[in-house]
Amino acid sequence: MPYCGYFNGVIEPVDQIGVGVTDLGLLRGYGLFDYFLTYGGKPFQWDLYWARFQRSAERMNLPLPLTKEQTYPILLDLLARSGEPNVAFRFVMTGGYAPDSISIGTPNLLILSEPIHPVPAWQYERGIRVILNEYVRENAEIKTTDYKRVMLLSGAIQAAGAQDVLYQKDGEISELSRSNIFLVMGNKLVTPSRNILYGITRRTILDLAKADFQIEERPVLLSDLYEADEVFTTSSNKKVLPIVQIDEFQIGDGQVGAVSKQLLARFRAFAGTL
């Protein structure tokens, strides 16, 4: 069965949905999105994802055309139509159609069901490499559609044999292109507190870890990386993914560490119990 999407009240196969050319997401980059998975046939952490989407929409001055209660059955419908046990959901909301190409109108809301693209197993076993880039996402706390930077860097990432980019600005690190970063320092878990998208998986890991680890949410410097035993990144799709090299700098002994493995197992168990 096809992956379907909801667009302004109509559900159709994703490849049949057409967005008009005066859409402000397309013309002016005025769009926000969110992304999450189902586990066991249920939208994972729906309350948290909806709350974040709602906050992003408020910050972008876009009224939500659907309530949370109206949206949930649409998710279940899209999942059922896919014929798959689990899917990913992508929400995209833009400034709507603008005859003058600039004035915000009634938002366009897309809810797409998509196949899940699991991170390759070797990345969990051996860890990933990232390059450093001097940058801080504009309005990082809003999940906008602006990903030009990482896409412009895709050649540099590939040339370095890396899988992603870690942004830093004036020596302070913030986040990877689409995920948060954690440093393990002995019994401490340290993660940047600003210039980031506040990830739902980031929050979940902090919650799952707080009984056993000392948590520090604070500005994190590049120099902190020298003292890290392990580094990992978190996102809906990556879960807890170890980082073993940053540019030429090897983290710890260059191997995936015990804490990263343990927190990944904890996250999987938590998601599996839903």
Add this chain to the structure above:
Amino acid sequence: MPYCGYFNGVIEPVDQIGVGVTDLGLLRGYGLFDYFLTYGGKPFQWDLYWARFQRSAERMNLPLPLTKEQTYPILLDLLARSGEPNVAFRFVMTGGYAPDSISIGTPNLLILSEPIHPVPAWQYERGIRVILNEYVRENAEIKTTDYKRVMLLSGAIQAAGAQDVLYQKDGEISELSRSNIFLVMGNKLVTPSRNILYGITRRTILDLAKADFQIEERPVLLSDLYEADEVFTTSSNKKVLPIVQIDEFQIGDGQVGAVSKQLLARFRAFAGTL
């Protein structure tokens, strides 16, 4: 007759074109555009606009699907179908359709014909007001689709009784949201040299003025505004539009100045002779 658009090889009425939902302009803000008018039924400064579009495409790693020679007849076709003596053309090119929602593919190219929205006459007679905002456009020299900032500021602009925003960063001014800025200081024309989109109208005004004015393309500070007799902004659509107030600061005597009027007349004469 309807305004029509070209989309990946097909010409249709603009309101019938549908862009698929995996388009990277829509999903990831990976898009660039350009915009210009016809005068006397001919695309104005076509060579310059094409060259800029080509440079933007190169900087975004997007191969152009059409040559300049293939594109020009499409413009004439769209103009003819409109039934209007003159139209505006909007080029939009994105990273194409991405099944994985992030990898750049074959670009999607849109060429839309649109009605011209002339600037209201009172703005030329009385000049416009702008607010200041601390910001510098990322990749300002590429004409990307990223206009979130000005759209987020639209309420503040309106509340101030202003028409646009002037960006400054650390006291250095760059550009308005969609146009360049000039300062008239006695017999000098001063305009920012960096962190700007290099406007075709900016270049044209510099060419039209260089016989009579001393030209300075250089970093321009907020403090330079205190010494300006006149300030104006330039763009394809605005041509030469006077600015009489910046936040609470009045430029000169607050009236539209003689140099602004003279350069507008010169630009109109130049466009009219084509």
